[in-house]
Amino acid sequence: MKKMMLGNEAAARGLYEAGCAVVSSYPGTPSTEITEYAAKYDEIYCEWAPNEKVATEVAFGASLAGARSACCMKHVGLNVAADPLFTLSYTGVNGGMVICVADDPGMHSSQNEQDSRHYAAAAKVPMLEPSDSVEAKEFIKIAFDLSERFDTPVLFRTCTRIAHCQCAVEMEERVEHPAKEYVKNPQKFIMAPANAIRRHPLVEKRTEALREYAETSPLNRCETVPSSKLGIITSGTCYEYVKEVFGDTVSVLKLGVVNPLPVKLIRDFAAKCERVVVIEELDPVIEEHCKVIGVEVEGKNLFPMVGEFSQALIAKALGLPDKEYVAAPENLPVRPPVMCAGCPHRGLFYVLAKNKYTVLGDIGCYTLGSAAPLGAIDSVLCMGASVSGIHGFNKALGEKSENKTVCVIGDSTFMHSGMTGLANVAYNGTNSTVIILDNSITGMTGHQQNPTTGYNIKGDPATKIDLEALCHALGINRVRVVDPYDIKATEAAVKEETAVPEPSVIISRRPCALLKYVRHRGPIKVDTDKCRTCRACMRIGCPAISIKDGKAAIDATLCTGCGVCSQLCAFGAIGGEN
Amino acid sequence: MKDINIMIVGVGGQGSLLASKLLGKIFAENGYDVKVSEVHGMSQRGGSVVTYVRCGDKVYSPIVAKGEADFIVSFEKLEAARYTECLKKGGRIVVNSQQIDPMPVITGAAEYPENVLDELREKGVSVDEIDALSLALEAGSAKCVNIVLMGRLSDYFDFSEKQWLDAIEDTVAPKFVEMNKKAFALGRG
Numbered sequence: 001m002k003k004m005m006l007g008n009e010a011a012a013r014g015l016y017e018a019g020c021a022v023v024s025s026y027p028g029t030p031s032t033e034i035t036e037y038a039a040k041y042d043e044i045y046c047e048w049a050p051n052e053k054v055a056t057e058v059a060f061g062a063s064l065a066g067a068r069s070a071c072c073m074k075h076v077g078l079n080v081a082a083d084p085l086f087t088l089s090y091t092g093v094n095g096g097m098v099i100c101v102a103d104d105p106g107m108h109s110s111q112n113e114q115d116s117r118h119y120a121a122a123a124k125v126p127m128l129e130p131s132d133s134v135e136a137k138e139f140i141k142i143a144f145d146l147s148e149r150f151d152t153p154v155l156f157r158t159c160t161r162i163a164h165c166q167c168a169v170e171m172e173e174r175v176e177h178p179a180k181e182y183v184k185n186p187q188k189f190i191m192a193p194a195n196a197i198r199r200h201p202l203v204e205k206r207t208e209a210l211r212e213y214a215e216t217s218p219l220n221r222c223e224t225v226p227s228s229k230l231g232i233i234t235s236g237t238c239y240e241y242v243k244e245v246f247g248d249t250v251s252v253l254k255l256g257v258v259n260p261l262p263v264k265l266i267r268d269f270a271a272k273c274e275r276v277v278v279i280e281e282l283d284p285v286i287e288e289h290c291k292v293i294g295v296e297v298e299g300k301n302l303f304p305m306v307g308e309f310s311q312a313l314i315a316k317a318l319g320l321p322d323k324e325y326v327a328a329p330e331n332l333p334v335r336p337p338v339m340c341a342g343c344p345h346r347g348l349f350y351v352l353a354k355n356k357y358t359v360l361g362d363i364g365c366y367t368l369g370s371a372a373p374l375g376a377i378d379s380v381l382c383m384g385a386s387v388s389g390i391h392g393f394n395k396a397l398g399e400k401s402e403n404k405t406v407c408v409i410g411d412s413t414f415m416h417s418g419m420t421g422l423a424n425v426a427y428n429g430t431n432s433t434v435i436i437l438d439n440s441i442t443g444m445t446g447h448q449q450n451p452t453t454g455y456n457i458k459g460d461p462a463t464k465i466d467l468e469a470l471c472h473a474l475g476i477n478r479v480r481v482v483d484p485y486d487i488k489a490t491e492a493a494v495k496e497e498t499a500v501p502e503p504s505v506i507i508s509r510r511p512c513a514l515l516k517y518v519r520h521r522g523p524i525k526v527d528t529d530k531c532r533t534c535r536a537c538m539r540i541g542c543p544a545i546s547i548k549d550g551k552a553a554i555d556a557t558l559c560t561g562c563g564v565c566s567q568l569c570a571f572g573a574i575g576g577e578n
Numbered sequence: 579m580k581d582i583n584i585m586i587v588g589v590g591g592q593g594s595l596l597a598s599k600l601l602g603k604i605f606a607e608n609g610y611d612v613k614v615s616e617v618h619g620m621s622q623r624g625g626s627v628v629t630y631v632r633c634g635d636k637v638y639s640p641i642v643a644k645g646e647a648d649f650i651v652s653f654e655k656l657e658a659a660r661y662t663e664c665l666k667k668g669g670r671i672v673v674n675s676q677q678i679d680p681m682p683v684i685t686g687a688a689e690y691p692e693n694v695l696d697e698l699r700e701k702g703v704s705v706d707e708i709d710a711l712s713l714a715l716e717a718g719s720a721k722c723v724n725i726v727l728m729g730r731l732s733d734y735f736d737f738s739e740k741q742w743l744d745a746i747e748d749t750v751a752p753k754f755v756e757m758n759k760k761a762f763a764l765g766r767g
Contacts, residue, residue: 003611004602108617132640165640166602166614237640244639312643328662329697333688335656335680337590337625368623372684424678446618468606538685543624546684554760557720 001195005169007162010133011072011100013169014140016044018096019177020065024049025187026416027445028074029109030163031102034265039457043174047565048448048457049203050180051383051416056084056099063097063153066179068144070089072100075116076382080417082119086155086187087191094180103159105281106308109444111363111382113306115282120155124203126210127155127259128219128274131239133167134257134298137382138258142219144177150206153279157258159281161237161308205211211260217421218258222269225249228319231242231273233297234284237309238279243335245320254301256559261289270295277302277318281309341367341544342513342520342560347484349376350540350564351491352457358497360393360407362386365443365512369408373541377408384409385419387434394430402431409434411467412442412450419474424505433497433504434476436467437484440511447515471505478504487567513560521561526552530573537565537574555567579609581634583642584731588653589678590641593724595750597651598629600728603634604737604745615640626657626680649734651727653710654678657695662703671703672731673730674710674723706730713764722761725750739766746762 002530005013009035015023023046024441025035039046049055055071062069078101085099098520101119102109120127128143130136136158187195228250235255242252248501253269254269255261263571270276270290278287278299287299302317303309316322339346349369353376354360362365362385379389382518409418414436426430443450449455454464471479478500482493492506497504511518523544525572528551537545537552544558545565552574554565566575583599586594595616602614610633617627632641647665652658652673665671675697680686691697699705709731714722725746732742745760750758 004599004606004614006616032618125762161615161640164616164618166599166616167612167637167640168606176669240638240640310641310643311639312645323643324667325645325663326665326667326698326701326703329659329691332656332660332691332694333680334681335589335624335626335660335681337623340591340623365623372681372687405713444623539684541681543681543684546679547686 002168002170004166005035005133006164007130007158008164009037009131009516010136010169011140011156011158012041013171014137015070016041016459017137017172017174018141018144019068020044020070021142021179022059022062022069022088023047023071025072026050026052026055026077027104027442027444027448027475028077030104030158030160031072031077031100032445032448033163034100035457038352040506046452046457047073050451052081053083056081057246058230059097059099060084060088062351062567063093063095064182065094066182067095068097068177069095070098070100072103074103074110074385075103075114076110076112077101078116080383081122082440085125086123087516088153089125089203090191090196091189093147093153094182095177096152097144098140100156102163103157103282105159108160113282114283116155116157117258118283121285123150124207124447125155125259126150126257127157128256129157129236129258130256131254131536132162132483133169135256139219146213150210152206152519155259157333159237159238173404180456211262212525214257214260215265219330220262220265221254221256222265223248223254224269224272226253228500229274231269231276232279233269233276234279235286236281238281238314241311241314242279244543245315245318254288255504258285261286266290266293266295270297279303279309279314285396285475320501325523326462327524336371337368338371338541338543339365341542341558342562344484344508344510344513344539345369345437346542346562347375347487347564348408348435348437348490348508351487351494352376355491355494356404357494358393358401358405360386360389361404362407362409362413364410364413364437366408371541380569383413384421387418390432390434391421391425391428394432398541406433406435406494406498408437410443411436411438411440411452412448414467415451415465419470422471422476423474429503431501433494433506435494435506435508438467438507439507441514441515447512467507476503476505478502479507479508481507483510483562484508485562487564489546492522507550515561521563523556523559524554524561524563524566524574526554530571532571532573533572535536536568536570540568579635581632583647583666584631584649584651585642585661585664586629586651587657588627589657592625592653593721594627594629594653597724597728598631600745601631601747603749604741605631607741608737611635611637613637613640626660628661633685639646641649641681649731651731653723653727655692656680658705659691659698662698663714665703669704670706670734672706672708672727674727675707675760676723677712683703708765710765714761717761718757722758725758725761726765729762730767732762733767
């Protein structure tokens with residue numbers, strides 16, 4: 001039976017059909033739905049781990065025990081998981097292990113557009129790259145076989161246009177792979193120097209064996225057109241763009257194994273073409289390999305290193321004419337994403353902006369606090385960097401910054417990698433004020449549970465980590481909770497905690513307004529007779545509030561009744577409920 | 579089989595993913611090879627969103643590029659204008675006449691282009707404008723704007739009304755099926 005599936009759903013189906021038993025992941029766009037779909041199969045144990053390093057190590061443990069296992073993450077998550085990855089390359093596996101990583105060319109929802117293929121080369125593990133949902137399912141299954149055959153974790157790389165594109169996929173049955181026997185093997189699994197020294201040469205030998213595999217693997221496919229002078233080497237979603245432009249009129253070498261890259265296959269392909277062009281998004285990984293093995297190719301001289309490609313971009317770069325089109329009207333206002341109406345972060349960011357605090361930010365919905373008109377954030381780097389960063393900022397400036405600088409981090413991000421930074425604040429001592437934005441969910445990625453929510457991935461009750469107790473245990477004596485819908489209380493808390501000469505934590509606690517269980521008070525009304533158009537209510541950047549006919553107006557379809565705007569109105573014009 | 583490229587554009591949260599799912603389903607059931615491309619995450623928070631639905635004998639690219647769309651279904655006026663250059667010569671824009679101010683307009687940093695659809699018409703673009711919000715409210719909820727627009731789009735294809743209604747039944751949550759069927763009927767000419 002065929003079913004329309006996102007690449008992520010197809011990958012999850014692949015995990016199911018491959019007999020995968022354990023999946024541990026941290027959510028991150030565009031990888032999140034792999035684990036969400038996998039969790040729908042009772043045969044696979046799935047979990048949200050606190051971060052990608054933990055997830056990868058959980059998958060390692062399951063593999064060590066003999067089960068087929070996987071972990072899923074976005075490209076920057078692989079940075080966090082890099083530590084286990086590089087040594088997993090040495091230990092190899094017992095049960096097959098697959099690491100799914102989703103890149104985000106064009107940065108639809110990311111802070112950078114790093115190319116994960118470098119990790120495969122650097123860690124010396126194989127990487128497979130599908131070009132649509134059909135291949136996503138198939139390649140996952142092949143990845144498990146390769147993992148067991150070559151005794152290595154296998155990286156499975158997708159990107160946004162594969163992860164979030166649906167096409168019809170044929171579903172097959174699950175093939176059970178009962179856990180292999182666990183046999184203690186210190187020489188293989190204890191990576192102390194004496195053992196690691198013996199493992200490294202095996203890794204190099206394995207790479208050569210994998211390269212041999214890549215030479216003849218059906219995943220690397222020559223579509224030779226004898227009459228074509230042009231040959232294109234490509235992989236992943238770029239293959240689809242190439243076929244869209246050229247159909248079956250040019251020779252194409254489609255690479256499904258993107259590490260290690262074949263040598264003979266590429267040389268033989270190139271020998272049959274007058275001109276060879278490598279088409280790959282982001283970095284020139286395949287192109288540089290071709291140049292190293294002495295194959296003359298074009299690539300980044302024609303194509304950009306940045307952003308997503310499309311069939312139009314490829315056609316243009318290869319000299320084909322643009323399709324006819326009508327230019328869009330000029331100077332259209334942009335429509336950036338905004339914090340939702342009723343977002344509990346808004347009240348807090350209003351307080352921080354009003355008092356002109358320097359704010360070190362973090363990764364999550366609350367990054368939107370940086371946008372106009374709030375403009376309340378000074379820096380955003382990576383998961384957890386706000387807490388570590390404020391310590392460094394305050395060490396550099398001391399008393400000059402301590403009482404006017406805060407950092408903000410979400411509940412999930414705090415569990416991911418804010419805790420260690422907070423331990424450092426306490427241990428090495430700065431009078432930093434850390435604000436945990438506890439909206440009781442992992443928001444930006446679409447509402448995943450985390451260790452502070454009290455529920456697991458299936459929605460069943462789970463141990464709920466007590467953030468207050470955790471912060472106390474990490475050495476912070478001053479921990480207080482505020483409701484960010486209460487502007488006065490929030491402002492008082494921030495002023496007091498930044499003033500005290502010791503580290504402190506403020507937990508700004510209010511569940512995400514989009515959570516189904518959250519009951520809203522209903523839309524707030526404006527008394528236009530009282531409104532003096534002072535625009536105080538416009539300072540919070542609420543998408544429900546605008547000025548209509550010279551007076552403040554609230555869109556009743558968007559307003560949740562959070563009441564933050566009514567607290568800003570000096571004339572009592574906002575507040576009466578419908 | 580003729581290739582058909584449809585773009586669904588609007589404001590994050592307006593239900594474009596459901597509409598694209600419905601379209602993907604109905605074309606697939608009628609023997610087309612279909613690809614539907616979405617973007618999740620950051621852009622869902624009230625930003626400009628775009629979804630591509632591509633159908634034909636064999637579809638490769640998941641996206642619709644400049645000059646390729648047969649239809650742009652826009653849930654909001656400004657968004658229709660934003661993606662105009664993706665429209666194929668002779669293509670058509672089906673647009674909800676609703677205006678949703680983006681944040682730069684709300685804060686006064688930019689102005690909403692009031693006559694933006696007329697501007698498109700002057701450029702020779704076929705614009706099929708419909709007050710989908712009012713019809714959605716008539717059906718029972720502003721959330722049905724997406725299905726009202728699918729109703730209007732359905733006029734341009736030969737699939738039977740029953741096929742569309744069956745697809746709606748398979749796509750939306752059971753308790754919203756009747757409301758969405760009503761919304762579809764109101765949008766369909």
